[in-house]
Amino acid sequence: MTSDELYQRDREWHPPAFTPDYKTSVTRSPRLAMLSLQASESELTGPTFGQCDIDPIDSDLINNYAKTGDPIGERIIVHGRVLDENAQPVPNTLVEIWQANAGGRYRHKMDTYLAAIDPNFGGCGRTLTDENGYYAFRTVKPGAYPWRNWVNNWRPAHIHISVFGTAFAQRLITQMYFEGDPLIAKCPIVNTIPDSRAIDQLVAALDLNATVPFDSIAYKFDIILRGHRSTFFENRPEGN
Amino acid sequence: MAQPLNYLKETASQTAGPYVHIGLAPGDAGFNIYANELGRDIIGPNAKGTRIKVTGTVRDGTGAPVKDVLIEVWQANAAGIYPGKGDVEDGFRGWGRVISDFETGEFTFETIKPGAVKNQNNQIMAPHLNLWLVARGINVGLNTRMYFGDEAMANAADPVLNLIEQTQRRDTLIARAGRTNYHFDICLQGDEETVFFDV
Numbered sequence: 001m002t003s004d005e006l007y008q009r010d011r012e013w014h015p016p017a018f019t020p021d022y023k024t025s026v027t028r029s030p031r032l033a034m035l036s037l038q039a040s041e042s043e044l045t046g047p048t049f050g051q052c053d054i055d056p057i058d059s060d061l062i063n064n065y066a067k068t069g070d071p072i073g074e075r076i077i078v079h080g081r082v083l084d085e086n087a088q089p090v091p092n093t094l095v096e097i098w099q100a101n102a103g104g105r106y107r108h109k110m111d112t113y114l115a116a117i118d119p120n121f122g123g124c125g126r127t128l129t130d131e132n133g134y135y136a137f138r139t140v141k142p143g144a145y146p147w148r149n150w151v152n153n154w155r156p157a158h159i160h161i162s163v164f165g166t167a168f169a170q171r172l173i174t175q176m177y178f179e180g181d182p183l184i185a186k187c188p189i190v191n192t193i194p195d196s197r198a199i200d201q202l203v204a205a206l207d208l209n210a211t212v213p214f215d216s217i218a219y220k221f222d223i224i225l226r227g228h229r230s231t232f233f234e235n236r237p238e239g240n
Numbered sequence: 241m242a243q244p245l246n247y248l249k250e251t252a253s254q255t256a257g258p259y260v261h262i263g264l265a266p267g268d269a270g271f272n273i274y275a276n277e278l279g280r281d282i283i284g285p286n287a288k289g290t291r292i293k294v295t296g297t298v299r300d301g302t303g304a305p306v307k308d309v310l311i312e313v314w315q316a317n318a319a320g321i322y323p324g325k326g327d328v329e330d331g332f333r334g335w336g337r338v339i340s341d342f343e344t345g346e347f348t349f350e351t352i353k354p355g356a357v358k359n360q361n362n363q364i365m366a367p368h369l370n371l372w373l374v375a376r377g378i379n380v381g382l383n384t385r386m387y388f389g390d391e392a393m394a395n396a397a398d399p400v401l402n403l404i405e406q407t408q409r410r411d412t413l414i415a416r417a418g419r420t421n422y423h424f425d426i427c428l429q430g431d432e433e434t435v436f437f438d439v
Contacts (some may be wrong), residue, residue, distance in 0.1 A: 005360075007247075009438065014253050015379035017347025021257075024377030027301040028428050034438040037260065040359040042370050042385070043439040045322040046314065047335035065273055085248045086283045092280075108259045109270035110308075121271045124263045159329060160256065160263055167373060169439045173374055173381060175254040189255060192379050198252040224248045 001206025004044040006169055006226045007085055017193035022188045023149050028145030044171040049094040049128060054125045059124045061099075061139035063208030065122030072118055075216040078176070078204065081133040083161060089133025095223070096126040096162040097137060113145055138216060141178070149188050156183035156190065165225040176221050204221030248429065253381065260310050261339060282313055282351045284331025288350035289318025294386070294415065294422045297345050301429030305345025309375040311338040313349065315368075320355030333335035353388065359399055365393035366401070368413075373426065378429050383437045386424050389417035409435055 017029035031106050037043070054196035057064050062071060078097075082090040100106045100123065103115035107123045121140065129135045142157045160174045165171070184190055186201065193199050201224075257431045267277055289427040298306040313336045323334045338349045354367050393423040395401055399435050401410045412434045415424035427435045 010250065011423075011438070013249055017379055017381060022377070022379070023380060025255075025276060026377075027304075028306065028375065028377035029379075030382070030436050031301075032433050032435075034436045035400075035437045037400060037403070038360060039406055039433075039439055040365065041325060041357055042314070042324055042365070042368070043318075043383075045324050047333060049278070053276060055275060058274065067269075067399060068378060079392075083248060085250060087246075087248055096263050098259065101304075104260045106262060106270055107269065108262050110258060121261075122266070122271060124266050160257075160260070162263060166430060168370055168372065169383070171312070171372055172253060173256045173260075174251050175257075185397055192254075193252050195252075198249065201249065201251060202254070224251045226250050227247065 019192040071121035079136035104143030279337030282336035366398040
C-alpha cells in the first residue's frame with residue numbers, strides 16, 4: 001500500500017540557515033536544532049487551486065501589465081515540468097513567479113535602484129501545471145542588479161519561483177538562473193547552496209527547440225518536489 | 241558498484257528575497273495586477289466556529305522586527321477537518337497569506353479557531369495553525385505551529401509539544417490568549433528562539 005508520507009528533505013542539499021557570506025542570514029537564521037516530526041495531516045495535506053482562481057493571461061508577463069505597448073527586453077519563454085522525486089508529474093499545482101524587469105528594477109515600493117521602471121511590465125505571473133505537470137510562462141529576461149551585501153555585489157539574472165505540490169511540507173520557493181551567466185558563480189545567495197550539483201539544478205537550459213522563431217527565445221526549467229514514500233510492509237498496532 | 245537508484249533530487253530552496261510581495265501579494269508591493277489575489281481570505285464566508293484575530297511580530301536575533309516577512313497559514317476547520325480530507329464549509333480554503341507591516345513589522349490576520357486533528361498514530365493534537373515563514377535572509381522556508389493559550393489541557397497532552405525536550409521552549413509555540421484575540425511572536429534566533437520543525 002502507499003502512504004501519504006514524504007521522503008525526508010535532504011538538508012545537505014538545501015542551503016543551511018546560517019550562511020555568513022549572505023549577510024542577512026546571520027541574524028535571521030535559527031541556531032537551535034529543528035525538531036524532527038513524523039508528519040501528520042497537518043503537514044501532508046495542503047491547499048489546492050483551480051482555474052477559477054486565476055486568469056489565462058496571468059502566465060503571460062509580456063501582456064499581463066501592458067498599458068501602452070510591450071515591455072522592453074529580450075522576449076523569453078520559460079517552460080518545464082513540476083515532478084516529484086519519483087519522477088511523477090505533479091498536475092494542477094500552482095506555480096507563481098516574480099522577477100525584475102529587463103533593466104534589473106523591481107516594481108516594488110521598497111526598490112530604489114536607479115534603473116527605470118517599465119510602465120508595461122508588472123513582473124509577476126502564475127499558472128497551474130497541466131495533467132502532465134507542464135507549465136509555461138512568457139516574459140522578458142530579467143536584468144542583473146546590484147545589492148549591498150559586500151560593498152558591490154550583483155545578482156545574476158533570476159526568476160523567483162513558488163510551488164505548492166499536494167502537501168504543505170512540499171512547499172518550496174527557489175530561484176531560477178540562466179545558462180551561461182558568469183554572475184552565478186559569484187553570487188553569495190547562490191553560494192549558500194553547498195553542493196554544486198544542486199546549483200546546476202537551478203540553472204535553466206537554453207532550449208532552442210522551444211523557441212518561437214522570430215518571436216521568443218526559450219529556457220527549460222524542471223522543478224522537483226519531495227516524493228511520496230511507498231510503504232510495502234506495515235505493522236499496525238491492534239485496533240488501528 | 242550498485243545499480244543507480246535514479247531518484248530525482250528536490251530542487252534546492254533559495255531565499256524569497258525582499259520583494260516576495262511582487263509575486264505573492266502584489267497589492268502590497270504597490271500595484272494591482274490580478275483580479276483575484278490568493279490567500280487574502282483563509283476561511284471564506286460560511287466557516288463555522290469561533291472567529292479570532294491573531295497579531296504578532298517576527299523578530300530577528302537582535303530583537304529587531306522582521307518587516308519583510310511573508311507567512312503562510314494552513315489549518316483545519318472548526319471540526320478538525322483539512323480541506324481535501326473531508327467535507328468543509330463551502331469556500332473554506334484553510335490557507336492564507338499574511339505579511340508584516342513594512343513600517344512596524346507587526347502582522348495581523350483573521351480566521352477561525354481550528355478543531356483538534358489526530359496524528360498518524362491516532363493521538364489527538366491540540367488545535368493549532370501551521371505556519372510557513374519566508375523572507376530575505378531565510379534560505380529555506382521555516383515551518384512552525386501556533387497553539388492556543390486557552391487550551392492548556394489539550395496543549396499539555398499534545399504529542400508534538402511533548403516532543404520538545406526543553407519544556408520551557410514549548411511556550412514559544414503557544415499564543416497568548418485574549419477573548420477572541422491571540423498574540424503570537426516568532427523569534428528567529430536568540431534566547432526566545434521559536435521551535436521550528438523539520439517535517
